Amino acid sequence: MSSDDNKVSRRRFIGAGGVGAAAVMLGTGALGASAAHAYTLRKAGLFTLGVASGDPSPDGFVLWTRLAPEPFAADGKGGMPDRRIRVEYEVARDERFRHVVRRGSAVAAPELGHSVHPEIAGLRPGHEYYYRFRAAGEISPVGRTRTMPPRGSQPRQLNFAVASCQAWQDGFYTAYDHMAEENLDLVVHLGDYIYEYEIAANNRRGVPVPGPQFTTETFDLARYRLQYSLYKAEAPLQKAHAAFPWIHTLDDHEVVNDWADDTVIMGRHPNPDPAAFAQRKTAAFQAFYENLPLRRSQLPAGPDIRLHRRISYGRLADFTMLDTRSHRDIQACSYGNGTGRTKNCDERFDAARTVLGDQQRRWLQDGFRTSRARWHILGNQMPMAETDWDPGPGKDVWVDPWDGYAGERNRVLAAAHDLGVRNLVVISGDRHQNYAVDLKRDYDDPDSPTVASEFVGTSITSGGDGVDVDALGRTFLSANAHMKFYNAQRGYFRVNVDRQRWRTDFRVLPYVQKPGAPISTRASFVVEDRRPGVQEA
Template sequence: MSSHVDSVSRRRVLGWGGAGTAAVLLGTGALGGAAAHAFTLRKSGLFTLGVASGDPSPDGFVLWTRLAPEPFAADGKGGMPDRRIRVEYEVAHDERFKQVVRRGSAVAAPELGHSVHPEVAGLAPGREYFYRFRAAGEISPAGRTRTMPAAGSLPRGLTFAVASCQAWQDGYYTAYDHMAGEDLDLIVHLGDYLYEYEVTNNNRRGVTVPPQFGTETFDLARYRLQYALYKSEAPLRKAHALFPWIHTLDDHEVVNDWADDTVIMGRNPNPDPAEFARRKAAAFQAFYENMPLRRAQLPSGPDIRLHRRIAFGRLAEFTMIDTRGHRDLQACSYGNGTGRTRDCDERVDASRTILGDQQRRWLLDGFAKSSAHWQILGNQVPMTETDWDPGAGKDLWVDPWDGYAADRNKVLTAAHENGVRNLVVISGDRHQNYAVDLKRDFDDPGSPTVASEFVGTSITSGGDGADVDDLGRTFLSANPHMKFYNAQRGYLRVNVDRERWRGDFRVLPYVTRPGAPVSTRASFVVEDRRPGVQKA
């Protein structure tokens, strides 16, 4: 049976204070700017980390910026004073801000790293908007975003990109330059926005980094610094400013392969529970401070709610889930430290979960009620089975859904039995591209295909990559449900209409130096009411 420490009791025991309700409400604009201080910046550049928008709805979105004139300041405060600063924002129909439709203010509080997350509502559905911030007499770069279509509408199409895994030290963010040139409605980021590892001069870019980045991230100041380093990349800031994003996190925003309250692999295994809870609290707070997330995603100490639904009219529904924070420990002694295992009974134990009982009930309830043409499951780690041995038996990596086979079967069976019209799973984590048929039960050779999965590669993680490497040949031989494999860097571009889903695997030949071109390596489609992927 899955067992997890009660989050409220845990917060009480550990004495989590958090950012405080007032600071949170000030940052969202709910309390206005009366509590802010006058502030004169003695050096230019409050908006060094850019601007962003996210989690769009039919009548609005959340806006984001974080004030940081010295983003690499070693204390993680971005060069800001320990005072609350008034930040004004404008939303307009035009990029010159001649037709402003919303004005408001929020307060950048030191308790939240001087970030603001105003939630704008009351706008027209399915429309493009422009926004900007003003603080201490300085105006931010302008951002562009859009609202979702009206709730009862059936739009003709949706185009979005899927990104994940962007280790700064592994390469340049050229993929985001190409993404910025696409005609997208939004971007979905499936985790590993940053990596917790130290960054030294011995990186694949061959560039010098300040010494404060030479330690692993453990506390809030260090996590803030890591986000500042990643957001120093102009292509990433550009993509944030051009499109609304939908975010979740995976493991490296905290630490490699963590599971609920524990880490059993990596450089810091089996930490003291209280110590690890403090680390999670710091990581989650820094994640919130640096992303366009709504108040509902504000962490409470070592807990954060990431599962949520975001509808694109009746055409599509994004169901974002969390496969990290509620899971049981990885199965089979986690392959005795290798991460892989020859099959074991624990892997298929019906009581073990990757979702947690409450989140699974929420997910399956949504399946039963959804009227969307396309149910898009935003998922961190591959749901498909990936056998590493073409011979007899199975050799499986048990950190993703392969280590929680019963939970996978429950989800896919429920989708099938509830008549989900088209379930398509989008996943990251692997630094590889896959197009996959999802089986109701991978242990049954006659099991029907009930859904489709598109696993997207990394932005940079793993370096330049390759087209089809030895692992790819093994996977394609051992997994007949896998229809495509590629290990280059890039992103997934998806276009959805009422009749079909098309996923284009957009790849770059290299990332360890800037300026790489982009091309479509392969395209796969899913036809309406016909689960499974087909080559376009």
């Protein structure tokens, strides 16, 4: 991560969405804990939402926990008083904490939902560490994390998993039990960590919801906090967070379905009042920050948040994380008149239309120009490849993903090709399906070269029990010659990267609407160094 990514501008520091700059800095451990109050725990269980680490660098990472003895309290405060509470942390080389290398304290402030985000630095690159928290005499579960290799090093390999889309009401988080047992260096989560919908009493889990406070849609901060509490109380999710450092971005459901910049044009609340929607985004972004291991550079400033950033794994790989929600133009062609799809839509090819915004696109292209990594990994919320529904000569596509911004997709892929990016691999979520796809410089040109590869990951639970290949999959495989694999089961994908090849294993479960599902590898695909495009392993 660049030094600029660790800095907080004066505008962002002062305009921290009403949170209060002092509360933010206390929660990161950047200021002392003298302002904290003594606290006697009246009920056992401060750490009901687990622990986590994220955004690793060669010398450190950010740690996270949130104090919540009553995580489902209807006011969203987790059963905590309106006081600032001192939280101590330790980082050690061993699980028993015999060799502690860092001790410190941060303040869990009510302004940030009693979450803390201490940023640890000065550690040895490429090493495993253990961490824990203490507050009110209680010790948290132990988490395990890793620093990244030295920036100029040439690591032999990298192992990581990619997840997205985990609607609580659609199934159990069994996939995370399996993920926690994998041999991984890190996890990338590509969005839809929560869904804004109310939790229906007849959800697909077949279990009762914790209370009536979950029967309304999320609009304000208290309700967003509750939704995160419901999701994060799940033991498999806590287990996976405690096992590895995570890298996060968000998609639409952390705010509201299919939002675009300051507008929503589909779903239940199209064309909201701009001021009301800004308030909703402010609440959603604050809850996102409060509940995940994010650095100060991801601190929202009211209805704005910076999520695009680069994280390097030596010179083997660069992770370039994108934000395709906050800066995009409204979806093309009236968004298919309410269907989400459109046929033969010329507007989507307009080169002036953007899904990234001009500033983020320039930043992305600068990274293409300057990266020295062997593998350039683009962390992206939604499929970049064309997914045509029409096996004939026409084009019938969804316009919320990159298909609705084909002009900019062509510009981005052309830039990567022309600038000589060695191996561009895009990882994407959103679709609740698994794909292995070739990325073409221009999908309207039959002779267009393959310039990159893409792996799209299915959901953890969203959509309920999946199937292997459904009718949509048969259509896609028939209409899209560049699509080499399709699957609609639930799970995640696992990646092993070395200096010569990239391997993706699609890890799938036969069901999620009841717990205890086994996991298997449905298919594996590779990308060879300097040979863009996916090949079956």
